[in-house]
Each structure stands twice: as C-alpha cells, then as structure tokens.
Amino acid sequence: MSAMPHLAISNRLRSTPFTSRVQQHGVKAFTVYNHMLLPTEFESVEADYWHLCEHVQVWDVGVERQVDIKGPDAQRLVQWMTPRDISKVVVGRCVYTPLVDEHGYLINDPVALKLADDHWWLSVADSDVLLWAKGLATAGKLDVTVHEPDVWPLAVQGPKADDLMARVFGDEVKDIRFFRFRSMPFEGHSMNVARSGWSKQGGFEIYVDDASVGMKLYDALFSEGEDLNVRPGCPNLIERMESGLLSFGNDMTMRHTVLESGLDSFFDLDVDTDSLSISALRQQKAAGLDRRIRGLVLSAPAGAKPVAIDPINSFVLNKDGQPIGRLGTQAWSPRYRHQLVTVMMESEFFDGSESIEIQLLDGTSESALIMSIPFDFAAAGIT
Numbered sequence: 001m002s003a004m005p006h007l008a009i010s011n012r013l014r015s016t017p018f019t020s021r022v023q024q025h026g027v028k029a030f031t032v033y034n035h036m037l038l039p040t041e042f043e044s045v046e047a048d049y050w051h052l053c054e055h056v057q058v059w060d061v062g063v064e065r066q067v068d069i070k071g072p073d074a075q076r077l078v079q080w081m082t083p084r085d086i087s088k089v090v091v092g093r094c095v096y097t098p099l100v101d102e103h104g105y106l107i108n109d110p111v112a113l114k115l116a117d118d119h120w121w122l123s124v125a126d127s128d129v130l131l132w133a134k135g136l137a138t139a140g141k142l143d144v145t146v147h148e149p150d151v152w153p154l155a156v157q158g159p160k161a162d163d164l165m166a167r168v169f170g171d172e173v174k175d176i177r178f179f180r181f182r183s184m185p186f187e188g189h190s191m192n193v194a195r196s197g198w199s200k201q202g203g204f205e206i207y208v209d210d211a212s213v214g215m216k217l218y219d220a221l222f223s224e225g226e227d228l229n230v231r232p233g234c235p236n237l238i239e240r241m242e243s244g245l246l247s248f249g250n251d252m253t254m255r256h257t258v259l260e261s262g263l264d265s266f267f268d269l270d271v272d273t274d275s276l277s278i279s280a281l282r283q284q285k286a287a288g289l290d291r292r293i294r295g296l297v298l299s300a301p302a303g304a305k306p307v308a309i310d311p312i313n314s315f316v317l318n319k320d321g322q323p324i325g326r327l328g329t330q331a332w333s334p335r336y337r338h339q340l341v342t343v344m345m346e347s348e349f350f351d352g353s354e355s356i357e358i359q360l361l362d363g364t365s366e367s368a369l370i371m372s373i374p375f376d377f378a379a380a381g382i383t
C-alpha cells in the first residue's frame, strides 16, 4: 500500500479563521464539507473519542455554514423547505429541520435558529442549501433576502464544557437550556451561544461572527481550560455512531427520502403545513417504504471487523453475496466492543428478521443484529 495521499489545499477549499490554529495543534486529517476544511482527526480517532467523553474539546466547525433568510416571507420560505411544523417555534430556539424537496428527497438536515420573527439561520450540513433557497425565493417571488454571512461556529463539547464556558462567558452561560441560544458578550462583542453540538457529551456552539474576536476567543478557551485538559477536537466518528447522530452525505444522501432516512420522528405528517414535500411524503408513507436506514451490530465482540462492500455501489452483502443495501458508516466501538454499521437496507432483508449474516472484508461472514437508530445497546444485551 502506498502512503495516504495528501489533500491539495487551494482557494476553492475555504479555510476558517481557526484553520491556522488547528494546524498548529497538529491536525492529522481534514475532510471537505461545504467546500471548506473540516478536521477529522487529531491524536487518533479513538484517542480523540476517549478524551471527548472525559474532558472538553474545542471544535472548529466553521464549515457549518449559515444560510441567512431575512424578510417578511422568511418563515414562509423555511416552512416550504421542511415538513416539520415551525409555526410555533419561538425566537431563541434551535430546531432540527430536515430539508426535503417536492418528491420527498432529502436536501440537507440543518439546525435552524429563529433569530427574529422575520429572520432565520439554517446551520447546514454538507450541500448547497444557499442555492436551493435562493432558487425557491426567486421562483416563488418571496419578499426575502438569502445570503451566507461570515459566521463560523465553534463548538465546545464534553463533560467539562459548562466549566470551561463559564470561565470565558461567565456563569450565566450555564442557564442556556438544550437547543436554545442567547446573545453573549466576549470582550465587548456579542455572539449567539447555543447549548447544542454534534455529540451527546454535552456542550455549546458559539456562532462566531467576527474573525479577530473569534481568534481571541479560541485562544481564551485554551488558556482558561488548561487545568481542565482542554484539547482541539472535531466531530468524532466513534462517538457520533454510538450516539446515533446521522451524517448527511454519509448515512443518507440526496438520493434518499426523508422517510427512508428515518427522520420522520422529527415531524408529524398529520399536521398541515405549506411544506413542498407534504403530499409526496403522505403518499409514500401510505404506500410503504422499499428501504429504510438500519443499524447493524456485529455479533462477535472481537475487535474491529469491517464489513465488505460491493466496489461499484457500496452495497453491504449478505453471506450469499446478495446486496442488502448501501453502506452508510461503520466504526468499531471501543466502549461496547462491537462493530457498528449503518445501512440503507432494502426492506426484504429486514422485514420479519432480527439478524442477518453478512460478509466481512477479511472474507469471513458474521451475524449482525438489525436495529433501529439510535442503537439500543441494552436491548442488544451489550453493556
């Protein structure tokens, strides 16, 4: 095997105000997300995982771009894009809002922030929501402006996040409830701070809207957090799989419907909204689904056991070589000591069965429990 290829960093791969700091901190790998650099590994994915679960990390998630929608029709445009009823959302709230096209296919799965009655931010995952929103607003003759502001979220995640944030922003920050945000001052400059983040270890996201204040903030988090063992981190593959946080582009894509992706737990199709997707989704729900996202937990707790995939379409194979569905993500869980897999599984393979024998990369096969996501480890008898 040759060495891992490098990622050639050009102006098309936008940096964040924190990219230089992250490099000084010895980032080992980046991925590309919204045409920007997203760190994926510092010490090692597993070492980063244990540290995240025990201490506190600062994550450069500036790639979570804000699509700023402002004007008298702002709420209308957001409601067009999501099947989730947003009519009762109050200012200061964050809402997880799957964005869905008129045929039920997923466009993105942002956290939406209601900044004012006529002003929303969609904090997007990796796809060009800005263009979709501008297109809808133009074609629909809506009275809104849609743009991407210079905002770079910085996440502070881990069990010591409250302590660290209180040292930097004062004790008041601890009063912010889950999925709420408040404007909080740092060095005389106010920024939105939410209790949220892409891990289940607790923490905050700071929506940095000034690059130089942001760099001072970044440095303050590290100097104030020295005795808390603060380290740089990033969304962690192992932690987010154990926690059942789905990654748009990996676990589900624009080729999957929101129902296949299992995100219908976040909305109620019986509620009438002006969502573009509502009639398609009602029809699909009534007709039944051909495939649905499922978690697999490999039976043998014997160390990392990657599953094999068909090289053409990345389908997982059963022991007879039949493709059972597109592989989403797989990771070895060092806590539960089982291989965890997400797969967009064809219904014929899970209807009526609780387990399936699948092929592994090493040529052997192994039985796997078929579960819904998030994984219920206790129900699987795993502690």
Ligand code: THG
Residues within 6 Å of the ligand: 064, 095, 096, 109, 110, 111, 123, 124, 125, 126, 153, 179, 196, 197, 198, 205, 245, 246
């Ligand atoms: N924070 C911000 N922007 C983001 C992400 C984020 N943009 C991209 C990506 N992450 C969007 N996807 C998700 C998916 C899940 C969650 C957040 C963003 C999440 N889910 C919780 C859960 O599933 O339990 C809570 C959902 C809820 O209660 O509504 O946190 O992380 N700024």
